Amino acid sequence: xxxxxxxxxxxxxxxxxxxxxxxxxxxxxxxxxxxxxxxxxxxxxxxxxxxxxxxxxxxxxxxxxxxxxxxxxxxxxxxxxxxxxxxxxxxxxxxxxxxxxxxxxxxxxxxxxxxxxxxxxxxxxxxxxxxxxxxxxxxxxxxxxxxxxxxxxxxxxxxxxxxxxxxxxxxxxxxxxxxxxxxxxxxxxxxxxxxxxxxxxxxxxxxxxxxxxxxxxxxxxxxxxxxxxxxxxxxxxxxxxxxxxxxxxxxxxxxxxxxxxxxxxxxxxxxxxxxxxxxxxxxxxxxxxxxxxxxxxxxxxxxxxxxxxxxxxxxxxxxxxxxxxxxxxxxxxxxxxxxxxxxxxxxxxxxxxxxxxxxxxxxxxxxxxxxxxxxxxxxxxxxxxxxxxxxxxxxxxxxxxxxxxxxxxxxxxxxxxxxxxxxxxxxxxxxxxxxxxxxxxxxxxxxxxxxxxxxxxxxxxxxxxxxxxxxxxxxxxxxxxxxxxxxxxxxxxxxxxxxxxxxxxxxxxxxxxxxxxxxxxxxxxxxxxxxxxxxxxxxxxxxxxxxxxxxxxxxxxxxxxxxxxxxxxxxxxxxxxxxxxxxxxxx
DNA sequence: CTAGGGTTAG
Numbered sequence: 339x340x341x342x343x344x345x346x347x348x349x350x351x352x353x354x355x356x357x358x359x360x361x362x363x364x365x366x367x368x369x370x371x372x373x374x375x376x377x378x379x380x381x382x383x384x385x386x387x388x389x390x391x392x393x394x395x396x397x398x399x400x401x402x403x404x405x406x407x408x409x410x411x412x413x414x415x416x417x418x419x420x421x422x423x424x425x426x427x428x429x430x431x432x433x434x435x436x437x438x439x440x441x442x443x444x445x446x447x448x449x450x451x452x453x454x455x456x457x458x459x460x461x462x463x464x465x466x467x468x469x470x471x472x473x474x475x476x477x478x479x480x481x482x483x484x485x486x487x488x489x490x491x492x493x494x495x496x497x498x499x500x501x502x503x504x505x506x507x508x509x510x511x512x513x514x515x516x517x518x519x520x521x522x523x524x525x526x527x528x529x530x531x532x533x534x535x536x537x538x539x540x541x542x543x544x545x546x547x548x549x550x551x552x553x554x555x556x557x558x559x560x561x562x563x564x565x566x567x568x569x570x571x572x573x574x575x576x577x578x579x580x581x582x583x584x585x586x587x588x589x590x591x592x593x594x595x596x597x598x599x600x601x602x603x604x605x606x607x608x609x610x611x612x613x614x615x616x617x618x619x620x621x622x623x624x625x626x627x628x629x630x631x632x633x634x635x636x637x638x639x640x641x642x643x644x645x646x647x648x649x650x651x652x653x654x655x656x657x658x659x660x661x662x663x664x665x666x667x668x669x670x671x672x673x674x675x676x677x678x679x680x681x682x683x684x685x686x687x688x689x690x691x692x693x694x695x696x697x698x699x700x701x702x703x704x705x706x707x708x709x710x711x712x713x714x715x716x717x718x719x720x721x722x723x724x725x726x727x728x729x730x731x732x733x734x735x736x737x738x739x740x741x742x743x744x745x746x747x748x749x750x751x752x753x754x755x756x757x758x759x760x761x762x763x764x765x766x767x768x769x770x771x772x773x774x775x776x777x778x779x780x781x782x783x784x785x786x787x788x789x790x791x792x793x794x795x796x797x798x799x800x801x802x803x804x805x806x807x808x809x810x811x812x813x814x815x816x817x818x819x820x821x822x823x824x825x826x827x828x829x830x831x832x833x834x835x836x837x838x839x840x841x842x843x844x845x846x847x848x849x850x851x852x853x854x855x856x857x858x859x860x861x862x863x864x865x866x867x868x869x870x871x872x873x874x875x876x877x878x879x880x881x882x883x884x885x886x887x888x889x890x891x892x893x894x895x896x897x898x899x900x901x902x903x904x905x906x907x908x909x910x911x912x913x914x915x916x917x918x919x920x921x922x923x924x925x
Numbered sequence: 926c927t928a929g930g931g932t933t934a935g
Contacts, residue, residue, distance in 0.1 A: 348926075355926065385926055416927055423929080454930050489931035520932040555933040590934040621935040654935050 354380045358389050363396035372406070388417045395424035400433055407437065415446035422452055426459040434459035435468065448475070450484040457490040461497040469494045489518045496525025516550055524556035535560035549580060551588045558591045562598035565879035565906050566797045570599040586612065590619045597626030600877055600904045600911055617649050625658035629910045631920050633666020653688055660694035664701055665910055667924055672698045693723045700731025701924060705740050722751045729761050741765040756787040792882045794858040798869045805861040822856060822864040829894035837887040859888050859905060867899055875902040883907045893917050
């Protein structure tokens with residue numbers, strides 16, 4: 339008699355379980371299923387409640403999840419772990435911490451599964467204090483040697499920019515899984531420490547460990563930061579020799595890598611070889627074309643993407659296309675695409691899209707229109723980037739009035755950013771207002787702000803050389819200067835007239851020195867010419883934007899030496915060839 | 926009704 343009752347009970351619960359599953363990650367059906375549980379008397383079943391909780395997290399309704407959780411009497415560790423995992427997975431990090439806290443005050447003990455999820459939440463919040471506290475819980479609980487927990491800890495410290503702590507944990511691991519290596523490498527990459535990422539990857543190779551596709555995603559991303567094509571090709575060869583299948587994620591990372599290393603055709607080859615493509619991959623390719631000034635190709639791809647592949651562009655795609663239009667001067671097309679965001683896709687243009695429009699109009703010399711565009715934005719939309727785009731355009735077209743206004747807005751918004759002062763000073767210098775140049779300079783000194791140092795790197799025979807203005811640490815620096823002097827002289831004979839940079843060049847006392855006559859890109863170009871044979875393309879990466887004078891000089895250098903020179907600046911590529919630049923002097 | 930974890934793209 340007793341047995342059949344139990345059986346009935348089980349059957350009923352099974353039916354309810356099916357009902358909850360059927361409801362899926364949708365709030366209303368879940369609530370109905372929950373109501374049904376109450377009616378049929380199954381509301382105490384922890385398993386059913388657990389399923390309900392994880393599904394309501396997946397449904398995105400943390401409010402309902404929270405209410406549901408608070409109604410549970412005596413949640414068990416299975417319920418806690420599932421809930422903590424689901425809430426961290428769907429980004430409800432603060433709630434994860436809340437549930438974890440409740441777990442600590444319950445009879446259930448956290449385990450390795452609990453910790454991995456809570457660290458994920460801490461990483462998401464980049465909350466170093468809480469994560470460190472959690473780390474101490476791990477020690478007390480005895481899970482500190484669990485490889486999964488360790489990897490989660492490394493990921494947490496890395497995402498909180500505490501790379502040295504992450505590295506310490508990594509170094510102390512008795513045996514490291516590939517995931518641990520990947521976590522550490524991506525941690526370096528995402529914190530801008532590309533060289534450290536590469537060093538660790540090389541170490542992995544030396545130890546004979548087999549990298550997987552995730553390793554190469556981070557490695558190729560680090561490589562894009564460095565911008566070295568030689569290195570990029572080596573990474574690509576390494577993928578092939580390791581027999582790694584290039585999935586969409588890795589493919590996208592490679593498209594980005596080759597674009598940012600200055601080789602769009604290789605990027606396109608990767609793109610064409612991919613069996614599956616999604617919006618992210620297409621956007622990467624579009625943006626690659628954009629940064630090289632291939633506006634038409636970017637637009638073609640944009641239209642092809644939806645026409646032939648039925649992919650729907652998202653807001654990042656629009657940033658890529660619009661900035662491609664801006665770089666290539668495709669104003670009419672850019673306007674049309676911007677309008678289509680609302681009209682065709684029902685999307686509301688965001689801040690980044692406004693910045694693209696101001697940049698596009700401004701670069702084209704339509705400064706009044708760009709200004710009008712800014713004026714129509716709401717106060718919350720007037721982010722620094724909008725004014726930066728305006729100011730850049732004013733500098734390009736030497737428009738004093740708009741430029742000064744833009745610079746003043748910027749200084750109000752970001753009083754600590756030295757580049758705004760430099761640009762304002764530039765504006766005054768163009769207008770011959772040396773008294774104002776002087777006073778901007780004084781404000782900078784008062785506020786303790788220093789001009790950002792520009793540096794350029796170039797690869798010669800598999801070695802990277804870094805140059806910055808005034809840095810005399812290079813052993814052949816005197817030869818380089820002598821060579822460069824001669825080169826500039828030849829350029830002058832060919833018609834080059836140097837454009838003096840009036841801006842802030844006397845900010846520092848030492849800047850009057852001999853060693854400060856040349857910007858870093860000129861030094862890198864000279865060095866590259868000295869060290870490579872005729873026919874070799876020089877590839878230089880610069881951290882800031884290239885200045886007008888260097889741009890003009892390199893055009894002449896490409897003629898007098900008959901060389902192709904590629905320079906990646908902060909925002910785009912310049913290919914100098916036979917006296918002209920691929921940006922058509924439009925940057 | 927008790928699985929499963931940590932890393933990766935624009």
